[in-house]
Amino acid sequence: MVAPGILLVDKPGGLTSHDVVARTRRAFGTRKVGHAGTLDPMATGLLVLGIEGATRLLTYVVGADKTYLATIRLGEATTTDDAEGEVVARAEAEKMDAVTTAQVGEGIAALTGDITQVPSSVSAIKVDGRRAYDRVRAGEEVELSARAVTVPRFEVLAERRTADALDLDVIVDCSSGTYVRALARDLGASLGVGGHLTALRRTRVGPFDVADAVGIDALDDAQPLGPGAAASQVLQRLDVTAEEARDLRHGKRLVDQAERLGGAQAAAIDPDGALIGIVERRARDIKSAMNMPEEIR
Template sequence: MLDKPEGPTSHDVVSRCRWLCATRKVGHAGTLDPMATGVLLVGVGRATRLLTHLVGADKTYSATIRLGEGTTTEDAQGEFTATPGVPDREVLLAGGPALQDAVASLTGEVQQVPSAVSALKVDGKRAHAKVRDGEEFELAPRPVTVYSFEVLDRRPSTGASGTETLDLDVRVRVSSGTYVRALARDLGRALGSEGHLVALRREAVGGFTLDLAAPLQELVEVREGGGLPAHLPVVPMGEVARRVLPVGRLDDAAVARVRNGMQVTPAAEPAWEGDPSRALTVDQAGRAALLDEAGELVAVATRAGERWQPTTVFPPATGAGS
């Protein structure tokens, strides 16, 4: 679990981790743009098979939104498309209701037009590639959920275009697939202006928070000094699953059957951690993590009537990088 610095792409981080761990079997759960920092979940060895079950977790970000300027990329790295400034900037600074109303309109279940520089495909081509090549296109809105949208601070600023702008420090918790840069764009437009991101930091992915993450550069320095793998910030797969899925324990006989791809029958129903009903209500995809009595992850399974069907099975650990 890493704290990604500003600059490298998520793929760059994966490449560094391959060097750090001396294996090519490395992947990540959820891309962070080069300008963004914060939590990046990286799987190594067997754990790469768990990543697909982490991508859909809710995410929490802190960000700085600049109102009064729009850019081609909806962040500070793009070219200016409009610099209208901020109508009633002093009123917004004083805490007028217009800002509260605009934030409220973007909170909850909303239809969001994805960022134009996303990795979504349009006619077989990535949207960001179309932007780079100067092609015009439209993306259809998609349903997303903004669970919370807090304005932490606001202050006057002068944008890179010389326009009088307004900076907002915000914190949002959103569903997977939500574009925070699109929230910045839409907030600006809701206030009769434009908006873009000037800073973005991912504070959490599901139950994984920044306080658990290790700065990438620190790991690189340890590796260059002959350290690792002991210094790697490794979270056991059973604990990873516990933070994003309901968890049930299996006895040894059930573990053997599941590792052979067999279903868990009502007679071998897992012993659920916490409220037993949690297994049916927490994960919207109907998934649960099945652990053995020692707490090792055996499988991720999906509810099938009264049974659990293993969808991703994990063999027993055989050593580092397995």
């Protein structure tokens, strides 16, 4: 039987997230593999995968904040807001020469904090049941609604000027649902020169770091993080007795125990270290929000 767990994979460029899931299914001999958020084929970095029963935990990872390293090219706008699209506009050299470091800083400051953002039209967002990128590829015009996102950090690590462009290496901390491609597009638009991504690497998803991930060629020997250990990183850990674990599995509440929760939800762990499930406050009680199969460790 395949052991359940959370697997961190460092996706290489050129593969889709589904490609990585397919390879993981073959490596572990199971169809039950899912991921907590896609990466574009061009992008590299951290994919959080759930195996077997641990796929249930992905719901609690999807909404986690993330960190990206990216390269933004100012001076060119593309159809996809990244290097995979066609260039639709180029700024004149004189206009690029006029862009100062201070102006770039002002543009980035305006895109930092709580902002509204229109996702790229080639995103995976569904429009009337179909992915936006599928509609764009079919020749349809797609207009997506602006959404509120949070970008706590958007900093320039290095900049390089060429004759007709300015490349910025940046680091971005952002809430789930933020499109770094859109940040590149909007920064270029605010400076009047256009912009797009030429590189993107996800280095963190919530508590999980790409430094702990395995490469795509090391899947056969990979050791997933157990559900209990993984859930304890994502949520508060609530240690329960064997009796409490049994009650939670049977749908019973832990009466008058809500004060044991520091937040709205927690990972309930039994004395053997097994993840019982995710529990939540319900008035003054603790109640199961999601139970895990008993064999999971």
